[in-house]
Amino acid sequence: MHGKARQELLKWNGWGYNDSKFIFNKKGQAEFTGRRYRLGGMVLPTFKEWIEKTFGASLEHKSTSRASLNVNDVPPSVVNEEFLRDLIATKISYSQDAEDRVFRGHGHCLHEIFALREGIFRRIPDIVVWPVCHEDVVKIVELACKHSLCIIPFGGGTSVSSALECPEEEKRTIVSLDTSQMNRILWIDEKNLTACVEAGIVGQDLEKQLAESGFCTGHEPDSMEFSSLGGWVATRASGMKKNIYGNIEDLVIHIKMVTPRGIVEKNCQVPRMSTGPDIHHFIMGSEGTLGVVTEVTIKIRPVPEYQKYGSVVFPNFERGVACLREVAKQRCAPASIRLVDNAQFQFGHALKPQVASIFTSFLDGLKKFYITKFKGFDPNVLCVATLLFEGDREKVLQHEKQVYDIATKFGGLAAGEDNGQRGYMLTFVIAYLRDLGLDYYIIGESFETSVPWDRVLDLCRNVKERIARECKEKGVQFAPFSTCRVTQTYDAGACVYFYFAFNYRGISDPIHVYEQIERAAREEILANGGSLSHHHGVGKLRKRWMKESISDVGLGMLRSVKEYVDPNNIFGNKNLL
Amino acid sequence: MAAAAAAAGRARRGAPVYSQKELTSKKRGEFEDILEERRMSSDLRYAMKCYAPVIYKGLSPCKPSAIKSAVLHSEQVQYVIRQLAKETGESSDIIQEAAMEILDEMGHSMQLGAVRFFAFTLSKIFKRLFQRVCVNEEGMQRLQQAIQEHPVVLLPSHRSYVDFLMLSYLLYTYDLALPVIAAGIDFLGMKIVGELLRRAGAFFMRRSFGGNRLYWAVFAEYVKTMLRNGYAPVEFFLEGTRSRTAKTLTPKFGLLSIVMEPFFKREVFDTYLVPISISYERILEESLYAYELLGVPKPKESTSGLLKARRILSDNFGTIHIYVGQPVSLRTLASGRINRCPYNLVPRHLPQKPSEDIQEFVSDVAYKMELLQIENMVLSPWVLAAAVLLQNLPAMDFELLIEKTLWLKGLTQTFGGFIEWPEEVYSCFSFLRDVFSDEFIFFPGISLKDFEEGCFLLTKCDAIQTTQQEIYPTDKGSVVISFLSAMFRPFLEGYQLIFRYLSKEAKAAFTEKQFIPGVRNFVFQLLEKGNTQCYEALSSDIQKNALAALVQLGAVKKKKMTNGFTYSINQEAVNKILDMFVFRNQLPRRNDTYPEEPPPREPPPASAAAAVQPRRLRSGAALCRVCGCLGPRVCGRCRRAAYCGPEHQALDWRRGHRRTCAQPGAADDLEDAVPDHNEFLFPEYEILIEPEEPESPADSSVDPDDEAAIDTSGNSDKQEELRATGSASEALESLDEETLEAMAKHETEDDKIFQKFKERIAAEPEQIIRYCRGGEGPIWVSGENVPEEKDIPNCSCGAKRIFEFQIMPQLLNHMKVDSLGESIDWGTLVVYTCANNCNEGNQYTEEFIWKQDFSAGSM
Numbered sequence A: 001m002h003g004k005a006r007q008e009l010l011k012w013n014g015w016g017y018n019d020s021k022f023i024f025n026k027k028g029q030a031e032f033t034g035r036r037y038r039l040g041g042m043v044l045p046t047f048k049e050w051i052e053k054t055f056g057a058s059l060e061h062k063s064t065s066r067a068s069l070n071v072n073d074v075p076p077s078v079v080n081e082e083f084l085r086d087l088i089a090t091k092i093s094y095s096q097d098a099e100d101r102v103f104r105g106h107g108h109c110l111h112e113i114f115a116l117r118e119g120i121f122r123r124i125p126d127i128v129v130w131p132v133c134h135e136d137v138v139k140i141v142e143l144a145c146k147h148s149l150c151i152i153p154f155g156g157g158t159s160v161s162s163a164l165e166c167p168e169e170e171k172r173t174i175v176s177l178d179t180s181q182m183n184r185i186l187w188i189d190e191k192n193l194t195a196c197v198e199a200g201i202v203g204q205d206l207e208k209q210l211a212e213s214g215f216c217t218g219h220e221p222d223s224m225e226f227s228s229l230g231g232w233v234a235t236r237a238s239g240m241k242k243n244i245y246g247n248i249e250d251l252v253i254h255i256k257m258v259t260p261r262g263i264v265e266k267n268c269q270v271p272r273m274s275t276g277p278d279i280h281h282f283i284m285g286s287e288g289t290l291g292v293v294t295e296v297t298i299k300i301r302p303v304p305e306y307q308k309y310g311s312v313v314f315p316n317f318e319r320g321v322a323c324l325r326e327v328a329k330q331r332c333a334p335a336s337i338r339l340v341d342n343a344q345f346q347f348g349h350a351l352k353p354q355v356a357s358i359f360t361s362f363l364d365g366l367k368k369f370y371i372t373k374f375k376g377f378d379p380n381v382l383c384v385a386t387l388l389f390e391g392d393r394e395k396v397l398q399h400e401k402q403v404y405d406i407a408t409k410f411g412g413l414a415a416g417e418d419n420g421q422r423g424y425m426l427t428f429v430i431a432y433l434r435d436l437g438l439d440y441y442i443i444g445e446s447f448e449t450s451v452p453w454d455r456v457l458d459l460c461r462n463v464k465e466r467i468a469r470e471c472k473e474k475g476v477q478f479a480p481f482s483t484c485r486v487t488q489t490y491d492a493g494a495c496v497y498f499y500f501a502f503n504y505r506g507i508s509d510p511i512h513v514y515e516q517i518e519r520a521a522r523e524e525i526l527a528n529g530g531s532l533s534h535h536h537g538v539g540k541l542r543k544r545w546m547k548e549s550i551s552d553v554g555l556g557m558l559r560s561v562k563e564y565v566d567p568n569n570i571f572g573n574k575n576l577l
Numbered sequence B: 001m002a003a004a005a006a007a008a009g010r011a012r013r014g015a016p017v018y019s020q021k022e023l024t025s026k027k028r029g030e031f032e033d034i035l036e037e038r039r040m041s042s043d044l045r046y047a048m049k050c051y052a053p054v055i056y057k058g059l060s061p062c063k064p065s066a067i068k069s070a071v072l073h074s075e076q077v078q079y080v081i082r083q084l085a086k087e088t089g090e091s092s093d094i095i096q097e098a099a100m101e102i103l104d105e106m107g108h109s110m111q112l113g114a115v116r117f118f119a120f121t122l123s124k125i126f127k128r129l130f131q132r133v134c135v136n137e138e139g140m141q142r143l144q145q146a147i148q149e150h151p152v153v154l155l156p157s158h159r160s161y162v163d164f165l166m167l168s169y170l171l172y173t174y175d176l177a178l179p180v181i182a183a184g185i186d187f188l189g190m191k192i193v194g195e196l197l198r199r200a201g202a203f204f205m206r207r208s209f210g211g212n213r214l215y216w217a218v219f220a221e222y223v224k225t226m227l228r229n230g231y232a233p234v235e236f237f238l239e240g241t242r243s244r245t246a247k248t249l250t251p252k253f254g255l256l257s258i259v260m261e262p263f264f265k266r267e268v269f270d271t272y273l274v275p276i277s278i279s280y281e282r283i284l285e286e287s288l289y290a291y292e293l294l295g296v297p298k299p300k301e302s303t304s305g306l307l308k309a310r311r312i313l314s315d316n317f318g319t320i321h322i323y324v325g326q327p328v329s330l331r332t333l334a335s336g337r338i339n340r341c342p343y344n345l346v347p348r349h350l351p352q353k354p355s356e357d358i359q360e361f362v363s364d365v366a367y368k369m370e371l372l373q374i375e376n377m378v379l380s381p382w383v384l385a386a387a388v389l390l391q392n393l394p395a396m397d398f399e400l401l402i403e404k405t406l407w408l409k410g411l412t413q414t415f416g417g418f419i420e421w422p423e424e425v426y427s428c429f430s431f432l433r434d435v436f437s438d439e440f441i442f443f444p445g446i447s448l449k450d451f452e453e454g455c456f457l458l459t460k461c462d463a464i465q466t467t468q469q470e471i472y473p474t475d476k477g478s479v480v481i482s483f484l485s486a487m488f489r490p491f492l493e494g495y496q497l498i499f500r501y502l503s504k505e506a507k508a509a510f511t512e513k514q515f516i517p518g519v520r521n522f523v524f525q526l527l528e529k530g531n532t533q534c535y536e537a538l539s540s541d542i543q544k545n546a547l548a549a550l551v552q553l554g555a556v557k558k559k560k561m562t563n564g565f566t567y568s569i570n571q572e573a574v575n576k577i578l579d580m581f582v583f584r585n586q587l588p589r590r591n592d593t594y595p596e597e598p599p600p601r602e603p604p605p606a607s608a609a610a611a612v613q614p615r616r617l618r619s620g621a622a623l624c625r626v627c628g629c630l631g632p633r634v635c636g637r638c639r640r641a642a643y644c645g646p647e648h649q650a651l652d653w654r655r656g657h658r659r660t661c662a663q664p665g666a667a668d669d670l671e672d673a674v675p676d677h678n679e680f681l682f683p684e685y686e687i688l689i690e691p692e693e694p695e696s697p698a699d700s701s702v703d704p705d706d707e708a709a710i711d712t713s714g715n716s717d718k719q720e721e722l723r724a725t726g727s728a729s730e731a732l733e734s735l736d737e738e739t740l741e742a743m744a745k746h747e748t749e750d751d752k753i754f755q756k757f758k759e760r761i762a763a764e765p766e767q768i769i770r771y772c773r774g775g776e777g778p779i780w781v782s783g784e785n786v787p788e789e790k791d792i793p794n795c796s797c798g799a800k801r802i803f804e805f806q807i808m809p810q811l812l813n814h815m816k817v818d819s820l821g822e823s824i825d826w827g828t829l830v831v832y833t834c835a836n837n838c839n840e841g842n843q844y845t846e847e848f849i850w851k852q853d854f855s856a857g858s859m
Helices: A047-055 A081-090 A098-103 A110-118 A134-147 A203-212 A229-235 A317-329 A342-350 A358-374 A393-409 A417-439 A453-473 A510-527 A543-565 B002-013 B034-040 B043-047 B064-072 B075-088 B092-106 B112-129 B137-149 B162-173 B185-189 B191-199 B213-228 B254-264 B286-293 B303-314 B330-334 B356-375 B381-390 B398-414 B425-438 B447-460 B478-504 B512-529 B540-553 B606-612 B646-661 B664-668 B716-734 B737-744 B749-762 B810-814
Strands: A022-024 A030-032 A093-095 A127-130 A150-154 A174-178 A185-189 A194-198 A252-259 A262-264 A292-299 A306-314 A336-340 A383-391 A442-452 A481-489 A493-503 B031-033 B132-136 B152-156 B180-184 B202-205 B272-280 B319-324 B464-466 B471-473 B509-511 B556-561 B564-569 B582-584 B686-691 B708-713 B767-771 B801-807 B828-834 B845-852
Touching: A022 A417, A030 A047, A030 A417, A047 A342, A047 A493, A081 A134, A098 A127, A110 A417, A110 A442, A110 A510, A134 A150, A134 A174, A134 A252, A134 A292, A150 A292, A185 A203, A203 A229, A229 A292, A306 A317, A306 A393, A306 A417, A317 A336, A317 A383, A317 A393, A317 A453, A317 A481, A317 A493, A336 A342, A336 A417, A342 A383, A342 A417, A342 A481, A383 A393, A383 A417, A417 A442, A417 A493, A442 A453, A442 A481, A442 A510, A453 A481, A453 A493, A453 A510, A493 A510, A510 A543, B031 B034, B034 B112, B034 B132, B043 B112, B064 B092, B064 B213, B075 B092, B075 B213, B092 B202, B092 B213, B112 B162, B112 B191, B132 B137, B132 B162, B137 B152, B137 B272, B137 B319, B152 B162, B152 B356, B162 B180, B162 B272, B162 B319, B180 B185, B185 B191, B185 B202, B191 B202, B213 B254, B254 B330, B254 B356, B272 B330, B272 B356, B330 B356, B381 B398, B425 B447, B425 B478, B425 B540, B447 B464, B478 B512, B478 B540, B509 B512, B512 B540, B512 B564, B540 B556, B582 B828, B767 B810
Parallel strands: A127 A174, A150 A174, B132 B319, B152 B272, B180 B202
Antiparallel strands: A022 A030, A093 A127, A185 A194, A194 A292, A252 A262, A252 A292, A306 A383, A336 A383, A336 A481, A442 A493, A481 A493, B031 B132, B272 B319, B464 B471, B509 B564, B556 B564, B582 B845, B686 B708, B708 B767, B767 B801, B801 B828, B828 B845
């Protein structure tokens, strides 16, 4: 649970907890600090070599961030006196402190983090408010309307679509509405298996608190340590275990949202209703442009009895994709199934901690021998699927067998539980890596898309090739690292997640170059029949493609909703439309 | 107003595909004559060469039958089959069979054997038909790069049937992946040739199949499958058919839009379109076209027609220029032009009519490609002269023709035309200098200095002016120049007459006594008819000098006969006589230099072998990859390969560096990766001596004990290389021997002798030396250039020289100096030594060596 001063716990200029980060220790070996993660305190002996080989980076060339925030760099807070008086009257806590405001002026896009490290601030919120309940939010929105202010709702701050960036040209006072203090579970309805939760609650807290009553939501996006329920609703989030629990749109039963027009809600909490277009779908994915989500009723499930990880090695990516397609076709996908390409497999390998005993190392060698020599897999081509099964012990085992049987048909070989578990653990840790890279002239980012099954391979290949080509054209000296994984399977397609990073030494404006390349990659995705976004959202980063994505008329429909709900553009973060 | 409309038009169509080209001085790179090497070395070896082209993304090529099956079972074709079955009520099995039939009719079945067959025959035919086949090397390098990156579509201009074969021939020569070629189905009417073409990579399309959906589906999928898989470059003619008038025809769009589709659907990342301009000085079918255009119906393509066409083999069709253009990236062309949506909303395997956007784009690209073809068409002097002549029928003054042609040349250059003009003054000068080497006194070997001195003298008297590039006569200089050229003219004309006599009248062999009256008669006749004014040609002085010059130039062979010298005209390129010497030294076992006992049989340490061959001196100075001399120059691309000079760099590039240069992996060990051909020191082997097995030459009358075949056997690390030789001989076997024979059509004496040679060595194909002192003579590789007894001089001691041993051409392989046309070469070397073994002891005695080459005709 976060206090108001989040920067005491979390990095002000990077991802995650202050105490957790990758460093190179005195021996020059990579190490992950802190005790929060399984990888914490472990030495990663091969990682340095991997970085040097993959990026042509050298540990001697370091680019350092500013150690702390220089308050003088920060634009002053401009707040109307009358509003301040009214705000104080409501007894809602607020802050005009520079550190508080800077923390809420950014998400986690590369350019945002880069700007923090360089100490460049263009426009940040003028004031941060901390409502503690629905009524507080109503009051704030009323005050904003009265004093003509701009409100930008702030949940977990993990946006990667520039959604939290303040529009530079915004002349009104910008109020950052931090929902973090609205973090209670209001009630749990065991008969209907629903829970009503305040929207500011962070994913891991929600799961922890529900677990105390023996329940879970099963919604686990990779950012669940920091992202909030309200944020999930506002961006149409997707969780790792959606195969069992569903994505956010499947989980939500009821939403309460405060808008400048008033409060939107339904009259009942039912599984489904036929009352015209579902108003929830105006709210989900609205990205803070219509109002503030305050309370959400969400489905809950009993905590599963049994969990089991697994992994399968495939001779190549094509076979792996074919297998995932078959699994999706037979609708027997485990809670999570992901397929990483060879580059990411190697990357995961480089993050292997020092082995504890000779025995494990020997076993590793044996496995490697079996896979590469005996089965004839090429270590530079093979790819790995990681699996997570959940449910009754018996059913899990049965399910497991079914999936492995399918995998065998596609040349897959079971590669052990441990590899699977490590794979999932890495997804939480990987986000910390960018901060390390930034120290050594390496910039990187991830992006995602969804695509029909028959285009998955073409899309992956073409996007990677496009990135390589663009890098070359833009003068990037070393071949970029670009890798992808299929992270979700659906009946009709899959979600593909890309990582992309390069060494920017010798480039004068790396962020600009980076953005051009990312834009080219997105163009490529669209040309290959992929979507603009699967779950990251549009924000301001991908706005330019909205018209192309949903047609003129479609965009007009959304605009007319915005015009009705928020005619004075109080929620003026300029996302989406 | 008009401008506004034009601007609007442009805005609608996006950026123009074709922009105003630069008209002046375009850098187009140098041409290289690929026939040159063919004229110098064996066609058979060329046809049998190790052919391992680079292919797209390192994919291993799949069999033609696998492609057919992939096409038949593709979603695209299956979908159409199901649709048709639904509509017609016929069972889908029957339609599937029909589809298979279409595929069988259409599909190519490329086989290396057929390719080699073509490589061989086409070498022969092209050498006869054309003087030169010139290719821009740079374009070939670009193409090689392109083939590795993305699927490639070759778009040659179409003037002649030769286009088909020429391009494949070219790619084979440069070790690139052979294209599959869209050919008209009418070729299938030609019995054997149709099948041969099919095996060389042609696939056949019906001339019209608009209504036949099954055919369309199968055809389109066939082409796309080959393209998508990067199986081979796809080649077709935008013009659809041969242009009968040598003007480019308006493009056809069907095939072009098929090859573009995989990119539009993003099944491939990009596709390269390569415009190729093939310019002829004279087109093979010229008279045929004329008849056709006058309404005489086009004869059906038939094999007998082709055989009749053989008579053209005796004609001269000048030079072909092939300009391989810059590969054009379809992705780049399409960027900003194509709305991506239409293919996203329909499953990709459904047949879909291209949107208007795309149709317009395809058409623009087609025109752009044709314009690029036209832009790089090469104009030769003869083409320009012909154009001038056409406007001055029925005849015109020669001087005027020259003047007009030069004027046209200037005009063409102003218009940005691409002209190849053979006008190097210096090369003319040095040719004439060689011709007149017996007429005037030149100090040997300084022709450049002579040339410069001449230029200097002429400049001094204001007859010419020189700039960096050009030399041109001045107005004032005309007096000097016309006087000097008049002085020189009798010699020029005299020699010309003599040469004319030799090429028309002279017999195969003649003596000087026959020659002089012959020439005199010939000149008399011409003088009488008034065809020449050159009385000087009657002079025996000029006649003798001219003959001596021809002997010197190697065009006439001079042989000493009992009754003086005879001369024979050397019709073919004569053996390049190399200075070869052989020395005999018969050391007794006990001598001052070497120990009595052989050295211990231990292999030398590997490091020592490496030390023998440093790629770098200890000082760090790089050594030339080819010759091992100091190499101050480096390859501009990889910056790692060092050379002594541009000649060896060019040589190494052609010999294989172009393949390794671009490969980053190869670049790492480039420094020591010495290409096979350029060992500075020859590798060491042990020679195994074995008597020749008696049964092997069944028809031979040799006493087996007398003759020993000597075989090499390398130490273990050489095994690989020996195996490589083995696989080459396998390749030789895989080509049907009879086919080759049949194709040679006529069997000459030479062929028989060469056949015999092959039979004899078949038992021990690795043999390098045949030793049989005084016994049966050598086995010859050719009937030509066999020495007679009197050709072998006696030893200095007065004794006769007798045959001792011969060195076989296989040795070249082992020494890795078998690169054609570049390294030393022989058919066999025969060594004759003193019958008396004179001068025994610790000294060297020169003996006699006779070199015989593979006859140019038989191989």
